[in-house]
Amino acid sequence: MRIESITLRKLRMRLKFPFETSFGVTHDRTVVLVELLAGGLTGWSEVAASEGPFYNSETGDTAWLIMILGKEFGSASEIPCIFTAIRGHEMARAAMENALSDVEAQQKNLTLARLLGGTQSEIKCGVSLGLEDTPEVLLERVAVELRAGYQRIKLKIKPGKDLEVVRAVRNAHPGMLLSVDANLAYTRVELEHLKRFDEFNLLMMEQPLWWDDIANQAKLQRHLKTSLCLDESIRRVRDAETALDLGARRIINIKVGRVGGHSSAREIQSLCLARNLPVCCGGMLECGIGRAHNIAVASLPGHTLPGDVSASKRYWEEDVVDPPIEVSPRGTIQLRSSPGLGYHVRRDLIEHRTTEKETWRAR
Numbered sequence: 001m002r003i004e005s006i007t008l009r010k011l012r013m014r015l016k017f018p019f020e021t022s023f024g025v026t027h028d029r030t031v032v033l034v035e036l037l038a039g040g041l042t043g044w045s046e047v048a049a050s051e052g053p054f055y056n057s058e059t060g061d062t063a064w065l066i067m068i069l070g071k072e073f074g075s076a077s078e079i080p081c082i083f084t085a086i087r088g089h090e091m092a093r094a095a096m097e098n099a100l101s102d103v104e105a106q107q108k109n110l111t112l113a114r115l116l117g118g119t120q121s122e123i124k125c126g127v128s129l130g131l132e133d134t135p136e137v138l139l140e141r142v143a144v145e146l147r148a149g150y151q152r153i154k155l156k157i158k159p160g161k162d163l164e165v166v167r168a169v170r171n172a173h174p175g176m177l178l179s180v181d182a183n184l185a186y187t188r189v190e191l192e193h194l195k196r197f198d199e200f201n202l203l204m205m206e207q208p209l210w211w212d213d214i215a216n217q218a219k220l221q222r223h224l225k226t227s228l229c230l231d232e233s234i235r236r237v238r239d240a241e242t243a244l245d246l247g248a249r250r251i252i253n254i255k256v257g258r259v260g261g262h263s264s265a266r267e268i269q270s271l272c273l274a275r276n277l278p279v280c281c282g283g284m285l286e287c288g289i290g291r292a293h294n295i296a297v298a299s300l301p302g303h304t305l306p307g308d309v310s311a312s313k314r315y316w317e318e319d320v321v322d323p324p325i326e327v328s329p330r331g332t333i334q335l336r337s338s339p340g341l342g343y344h345v346r347r348d349l350i351e352h353r354t355t356e357k358e359t360w361r362a363r
């Protein structure tokens with residue numbers, strides 16, 4: 001597969017509802033898409049980066065990476081070798097490898113999920129709910145998602161919007177799978193406060209402490225009944241090994257963008273599988289292209305917990321894939337059987353939403 005051309009574009013996409021985390025509110029997404037032509041086939045991927053460098057250091061603007069142009073690959077999994085000299089920029093690297101994975105799957109007449117080693121024909125879905133002004137508004141949101149069938153609810157928390165909110169939701173739904181995500185909003189001196197979440201019987205608490213603080217997360221885990229799940233802290237398999245060795249967490253949130261692409265996501269997934277630890281697939285408010293990649297990731301063995309992969313219509317009036325991604329009343333997404341991503345990419349809509357576009361061609 002020779003990389004013949006790479007098109008990068010930015011799309012502006014309005015979220016149906018603003019999404020608030022401890023690091024800020026998102027109203028509109030700036031989605032960066034990669035369209036790659038290789039071996040006569042077109043592959044698509046989405047850069048997972050947010051609008052500003054708040055979730056991690058990357059943004060849509062730092063992701064215009066085309067070092068693979070004109071190069072020849074037998075498999076998309078060879079791409080990480082090209083990038084060994086690059087420090088960071090995991091999401092940009094991921095987008096390149098993932099687009100070529102889509103091509104490779106089509107070339108081999110496989111679904112992307114099968115190419116990656118996926119074994120599940122249906123994945124379990126949960127939702128991530130942003131911060132809301134009042135517990136009442138949040139409770140209404142929870143009710144809507146449970147009626148839709150979702151198997152797990154994740155609540156964003158931050159100091160001042162945490163115990164009371166979680167208590168309200170837990171009291172209303174004593175049996176449901178519930179987790180929380182702090183996106184680094186606490187410090188290690190808040191141990192006593194964080195211990196109070198133990199009373200809510202949570203599936204997990206995601207990333208309470210700073211992203212580069214695996215060591216203190218390990219100390220924290222020793223004092224909590226609640227399982228910690230690391231998101232921002234895990235950027236490569238070595239981070240996962242460190243976290244496992246230190247006992248910093250019992251669950252890892254795998255986001256294919258954050259960890260640098262499908263190969264790296266698989267390394268982390270197999271490490272956890274070998275140690276009998278569950279993983280869950282995270283999300284970054286993606287449009288259908290990123291979402292389709294996440295679905296393939298979530299079909300791998302060990303992804304036994306419902307992740308944050310939900311239906312297109314939770315975020316978008318109109319998604320860029322056809323059919324839109326749908327969730328069954330049992331809270332699952334059925335994997336598609338057509339080769340590659342399995343969804344038709346709606347070029348018309350993509351063009352319509354494009355605000356910037358650049359194509360590079362190999363000579």
Ligand code: OSB
Nearest residue numbers: 055128231282283284285286308
């Ligand atoms: O921490 O998982 C996170 C969205 C943006 C940035 C970080 C996170 C999230 C989510 C949303 O929780 C997950 C989704 O795409 O539904």
Ligand code: MG
Nearest residue numbers: 181206207231
């Ligand atoms: Mg998270």
